[in-house]
Amino acid sequence: MRKICYYCFLGHWLNFLVGQIPMAPPPLLNPIQLSENNVTDSNETVSHPPKRSSQLETIQKAQIDLRHGELGQRVGAAKLLGKYAGSLSSSSLIGALDDRSALVRRASMVSLSEHFLNGYPVYDKSLVEKIFSKLGDSDVEVRREVSTLIPRLVSPMMRGGVERVVINGRSVLRPTSASLRPDLYALTQRAFLDEDAIVRQNVLKYHSYLRVPLPPLSLSKLLRDQDRGVLLTALDRISMNASQPRIMDEIERLSRHEDRGVRLKVVDVARDCNRYHTKYRSILRSMTEDPDAEVTSMAAVELARFGEKINPSVIERIKNYLLSAKGMSSQVTTILYAVSAMGSDGIGVYKSLTEHGSSRMRTIAWQRFLSLSSGWENSQNWIPALRDRDEGVRKAVVNTLRGRIKGLDRATLGSLVESPNEDVRKFLAESLIDAEQEAVEAYGFDLLIDEESHVRASTIRSLGARRSPGWLKIMERSLLDDEYVIQRAAMDALLAEPVRGISVLQEYLSQNPQSRISSMIRIELQRSGVQP
Amino acid sequence: MSKNFTTLLFLLFVFSMFENVIKAQSTRPSRSEDGLRVMQLMKNPNGVRRYPDALPSLLRIMNEQTWAKFDTDPLFISELTDERIFENPILYINCDDQTNLEFSTEENQALRRYMELGGFVYLDAGIKASFLGADLGHSYAAWEERPEVKEWFQEIFPEKAFIPLDRSHDLFRIFFRGLPKNADLQIEASQKRLPETVLTFVEQEKWPQGTYSFVGIKVKGRLACVASPICAMGWGRDEFGNWIPPISFRIRESAENFDENLKLASFTGGTFEVIREDGLKDIIYSEPGQRPAWVQEPTGRWRIFKYYSGEEISNYAHSFYARLGMNVFLYALLN
Numbered sequence: 001m002r003k004i005c006y007y008c009f010l011g012h013w014l015n016f017l018v019g020q021i022p023m024a025p026p027p028l029l030n031p032i033q034l035s036e037n038n039v040t041d042s043n044e045t046v047s048h049p050p051k052r053s054s055q056l057e058t059i060q061k062a063q064i065d066l067r068h069g070e071l072g073q074r075v076g077a078a079k080l081l082g083k084y085a086g087s088l089s090s091s092s093l094i095g096a097l098d099d100r101s102a103l104v105r106r107a108s109m110v111s112l113s114e115h116f117l118n119g120y121p122v123y124d125k126s127l128v129e130k131i132f133s134k135l136g137d138s139d140v141e142v143r144r145e146v147s148t149l150i151p152r153l154v155s156p157m158m159r160g161g162v163e164r165v166v167i168n169g170r171s172v173l174r175p176t177s178a179s180l181r182p183d184l185y186a187l188t189q190r191a192f193l194d195e196d197a198i199v200r201q202n203v204l205k206y207h208s209y210l211r212v213p214l215p216p217l218s219l220s221k222l223l224r225d226q227d228r229g230v231l232l233t234a235l236d237r238i239s240m241n242a243s244q245p246r247i248m249d250e251i252e253r254l255s256r257h258e259d260r261g262v263r264l265k266v267v268d269v270a271r272d273c274n275r276y277h278t279k280y281r282s283i284l285r286s287m288t289e290d291p292d293a294e295v296t297s298m299a300a301v302e303l304a305r306f307g308e309k310i311n312p313s314v315i316e317r318i319k320n321y322l323l324s325a326k327g328m329s330s331q332v333t334t335i336l337y338a339v340s341a342m343g344s345d346g347i348g349v350y351k352s353l354t355e356h357g358s359s360r361m362r363t364i365a366w367q368r369f370l371s372l373s374s375g376w377e378n379s380q381n382w383i384p385a386l387r388d389r390d391e392g393v394r395k396a397v398v399n400t401l402r403g404r405i406k407g408l409d410r411a412t413l414g415s416l417v418e419s420p421n422e423d424v425r426k427f428l429a430e431s432l433i434d435a436e437q438e439a440v441e442a443y444g445f446d447l448l449i450d451e452e453s454h455v456r457a458s459t460i461r462s463l464g465a466r467r468s469p470g471w472l473k474i475m476e477r478s479l480l481d482d483e484y485v486i487q488r489a490a491m492d493a494l495l496a497e498p499v500r501g502i503s504v505l506q507e508y509l510s511q512n513p514q515s516r517i518s519s520m521i522r523i524e525l526q527r528s529g530v531q532p
Numbered sequence: 533m534s535k536n537f538t539t540l541l542f543l544l545f546v547f548s549m550f551e552n553v554i555k556a557q558s559t560r561p562s563r564s565e566d567g568l569r570v571m572q573l574m575k576n577p578n579g580v581r582r583y584p585d586a587l588p589s590l591l592r593i594m595n596e597q598t599w600a601k602f603d604t605d606p607l608f609i610s611e612l613t614d615e616r617i618f619e620n621p622i623l624y625i626n627c628d629d630q631t632n633l634e635f636s637t638e639e640n641q642a643l644r645r646y647m648e649l650g651g652f653v654y655l656d657a658g659i660k661a662s663f664l665g666a667d668l669g670h671s672y673a674a675w676e677e678r679p680e681v682k683e684w685f686q687e688i689f690p691e692k693a694f695i696p697l698d699r700s701h702d703l704f705r706i707f708f709r710g711l712p713k714n715a716d717l718q719i720e721a722s723q724k725r726l727p728e729t730v731l732t733f734v735e736q737e738k739w740p741q742g743t744y745s746f747v748g749i750k751v752k753g754r755l756a757c758v759a760s761p762i763c764a765m766g767w768g769r770d771e772f773g774n775w776i777p778p779i780s781f782r783i784r785e786s787a788e789n790f791d792e793n794l795k796l797a798s799f800t801g802g803t804f805e806v807i808r809e810d811g812l813k814d815i816i817y818s819e820p821g822q823r824p825a826w827v828q829e830p831t832g833r834w835r836i837f838k839y840y841s842g843e844e845i846s847n848y849a850h851s852f853y854a855r856l857g858m859n860v861f862l863y864a865l866l867n
Contacts, residue, residue, distance in 0.1 A: 051796075052795075052796055052797065052798055052799055053796055053797065053798055054798055055798035056798075057798070058796075058797045058798040059798075061793075070788070072787060072788030072789075073787075073788050073789060075787050075788070076787030076788050076789055076790055076793060079785060079787055079836050079838065080787075080790075080793060080794075080797060080836065082836075082838070083797075083819075083825050083826075083836070084798070106727070107787075110838055110839075110840065113839075113841075114838070114839060117839065117841070118822055118823075140724060141724075141727045141728070144727075144842055144844065145842070148841060148842040148843075196723070196724070197719065197720065197723055198723075198842065198843050198844050201843055202842070202843065226720055227719060227720060227723075228718050228719075228773075229719075229774075229843060229847070232772055232773075232774060259773070260773075261771070261772040261773030261774075262772070264771055264772050265772045268772075326567070326603050326604040326605045328605070329585075329588060329592075329604070329771075330585070330770075330771055331771045334771075358605060
């Protein structure tokens with residue numbers, strides 16, 4: 001037993017000497033905490049995330065991999081460097097654009113794009129020119145990336161500046177050109193006819209940024225391109241060459257293209273290029289015979305805008321197209337508004353469209369119909385509009401009529417006075433102000449006892465303005481109404497009559513000093529210089 | 533015999549659907565319109581719609597390319613208690629267009645009733661990974677509905693939860709199958725559709741067989757509601773037939789030694805966990821103010837995020853989203 005104790009003591013003492021365990025645990029120390037706080041003293045295995053390297057270390061390692069690694073490492077390094085925007089990464093990636101492997105060049109180009117898109121462009125002109133030169137790369141993906149990036153390359157690449165040169169032993173500063181380097185200029189011109197459609201389309205889109213003109217011959221070829229995207233982009237770019245006979249021939253050919261979108265684009269182009277040559281107008285004329293109603297309509301309205309008379313059969317097709325349109329797409333909206341350009345011919349189209357299923361379409365149709373035909377002069381023209389089921393349509397029509405119609409007659413009032421819509425009755429009440437006396441006598445009372453207080457208030461205001469016989473009595477009674485809006489209308493009408501109206505108000509005040517309107521009457525009378 | 537009978541039943545079903553549609557059209561107060569009208573919720577009718585041309589454009593394409601006939605003018609409603617919802621069988625909601633996803637008890641009850649009576653609800657942008665934050669121009673294939681949608685539907689169907697739609701679900705192949713080919717993209721047969729790494733990732737992982745991350749709720753055995761990452765951004769076309777607006781791709785790329793290099797590479801941002809299709813979680817590494825940098829997958833693999841933009845990328849994405857969107861609406865029409 002004594003030996004056992006002796007060996008135990010000796011073992012602990014040796015352990016203490018070699019430092020594997022503390023001589024004694026610190027007081028009150030949690031053993032779990034111990035293993036966490038002092039891991040080197042623990043025999044347990046604890047997994048910890050490896051320490052990440054610094055950004056500089058990461059970039060430097062990637063640079064080495066990109067320069068000296070195997071193919072897979074080079075690709076990985078190029079991809080990783082895309083995450084670290086800055087001059088160090090960018091210069092390495094630009095250097096890798098000359099890698100013999102297309103995979104590395106692609107990865108480098110994508111990473112450079114990532115820098116640009118994240119707001120870290122390369123500013124050095126020579127470096128940017130190096131990137132742009134890859135528009136001539138043998139790999140299509142690299143060329144696509146470069147051509148997509150053109151708008152972001154333009155600013156540093158087209159920047160002028162100064163350079164220091166030594167002439168006869170003297171250091172001289174001289175300006176550098178702000179235009180594209182000649183070899184890059186030639187490269188861009190070749191890229192118009194690149195074998196890849198995406199590259200062609202991008203260069204077509206952005207060539208003007210680079211101040212590289214599009215040669216008519218190239219444009220002519222591009223207008224025959226099989227790719228729809230290229231074709232539509234080429235159609236956007238014809239203005240500089242619009243007067244060239246071969247371009248006009250191409251546009252004429254495209255006006256019969258099988259794709260409806262292309263034909264619609266031709267209408268757009270022909271309209272814009274009309275100023276360059278009269279042939280564009282004849283193209284538009286021929287397109288009014290197009291089998292597609294939308295193309296016909298677009299061509300016809302553009303001709304109408306030029307002041308040309310449109311054939312009645314074409315107008316009929318436009319009308320049918322608009323009548324069959326579901327809702328207000330951008331094309332329908334354009335055509336609908338442009339029908340106005342047909343002048344009197346357009347009136348019939350708008351009249352038909354007042355029956356359309358779309359309330360937005362009916363709104364515009366009613367407004368245009370009434371404006372073009374001076375339709376407010378005859379109530380038979382606009383009475384159906386006030387019977388429309390849609391409040392938006394009715395309100396738009398009322399706004400068009402307001403201030404234009406004169407003297408509603410008895411028949412008009414009679415046909416609308418029982419309208420289920422408050423907004424219509426309110427409009428009638430407002431119109432009583434200059435309606436025919438016979439109409440007021442027949443229907444004024446109906447509006448005066450309308451179920452809606454706003455209609456009644458408007459009627460009171462109109463009657464107050466007319467001052468027909470007995471109006472003072474109506475105002476006096478209205479001051480006793482429960483509705484404040486009615487009292488207010490009556491007060492306003494009476495205030496406008498300085499002799500009899502004021503005395504009615506004074507009398508009301510003396511009899512109803514505490515009513516809701518009384519304080520307002522008092523203030524208004526004082527403002528008018530009358531002591532209540 | 534049984535096959536013929538099934539066909540007959542199917543035709544009767546389709547006919548009854550159309551009959552209901554026609555009845556619904558005839559009972560509504562508006563004037564006669566051809567085709568089925570899709571409703572679109574805008575809680576604030578005057579609010580800004582991020583993709584105003586998207587739904588009308590998709591409906592127009594559907595009318596051109598399928599047998600279905602939709603009214604291309606969506607019916608806008610601002611409240612779910614609007615009685616017109618019971619007259620139209622499909623309700624489209626772009627969750628990003630709403631001021632919030634908080635609805636009154638009455639509205640929730642109305643929506644429950646709508647779904648129980650056969651209505652279909654499509655929650656576009658109903659899936660949104662947390663790391664996207666307020667960035668509305670991105671989508672990410674997470675496999676769970678966004679928290680606001682989860683909270684909302686717990687009030688409507690407390691007993692139900694959104695379940696991920698299997699890649700083999702009929703919704704992904706009811707009309708269009710697989711990913712767009714060159715002919716669908718209207719490009720030459722020899723033209724490269726996408727960069728190689730992008731195409732491989734898209735075909736194998738991003739949208740295999742033309743599928744995407746969808747979750748849904750079944751009511752009375754019928755899929756009555758689906759939620760997806762934002763798809764409307766891919767539906768718009770201008771008058772000439774060009775897709776709008778441009779779309780770019782985020783894809784995952786690997787390379788030699790990435791499992792070691794990305795673990796050690798410099799990184800100072802935050803991390804986000806996102807549920808995958810298999811229920812496991814990806815850890816997304818994201819630098820502040822920048823798009824996500826790379827991902828640690830539960831298999832232990834590390835991959836880097838790469839971003840591709842350009843005409844071919846955008847056209848492909850639009851074509852995919854349009855086909856997917858049409859499949860959703862056609863599925864809704866037939867189920």
